[in-house]
Amino acid sequence: MELPLRAGNRTLLGILDEHVEGILAKLPREDDVLGVVRGAIRKLVGVRGERPVEPTIAAVAKITGLGVRTLQRRLVTRGVTFRQLVDDVRREIAVSELERGGASIAEVAFALGFSSPSAFHHAFRRWTGRSPGSARVT
Numbered sequence: 001m002e003l004p005l006r007a008g009n010r011t012l013l014g015i016l017d018e019h020v021e022g023i024l025a026k027l028p029r030e031d032d033v034l035g036v037v038r039g040a041i042r043k044l045v046g047v048r049g050e051r052p053v054e055p056t057i058a059a060v061a062k063i064t065g066l067g068v069r070t071l072q073r074r075l076v077t078r079g080v081t082f083r084q085l086v087d088d089v090r091r092e093i094a095v096s097e098l099e100r101g102g103a104s105i106a107e108v109a110f111a112l113g114f115s116s117p118s119a120f121h122h123a124f125r126r127w128t129g130r131s132p133g134s135a136r137v138t
Contacts, residue, residue: 033074034085040064041089045112054113055089057082091127094120098135105132 040063044055053059060082061068075082090112097108109120124132 033071034078034080036064037071037075037082037085038089041086042093045086045090045093055086087123087127090123094124094132095128095135098132101136105136108132 037060040060041055043063044053044059057071058068061071064071066074072082075085094108094112097103097111098105103111105120106117109117112120114120114123121132124130124135128135
């Protein structure tokens with residue numbers, strides 16, 4: 001392991017090091033519990049073509065490798081509730097999907113786990129102050 005490589009390529013090493021640094025910079029820090037939880041929630045909701053899994057705190061705790069109580073305590077210390085994070089992630093996905101186009105309002109509502117397009121309309125108006133139709137790209 002400590003012997004130098006005979007066929008080492010310093011140019012390639014520099015490129016790979018730069019690439020790895022870029023990837024590491026994008027990963028949430030270990031102390032960034034909100035980023036980790038948001039990522040776990042994204043895994044559970046918003047998958048096109050599949051019925052999403054309801055993002056419960058137990059499901060997110062399992063994905064993050066934390067206990068439910070530990071996760072709850074960490075969220076409380078950051079002044080946020082689990083429900084707020086779920087709403088934030090759903091809002092971000094909804095706005096992104098509607099602005100991108102390609103999916104109907106009903107498809108977006110279904111992908112985010114809403115029981116009906118009407119329930120999605122109410123939530124979207126609460127989140128943004130406007131209707132889902134106004135967010136669509138024409």
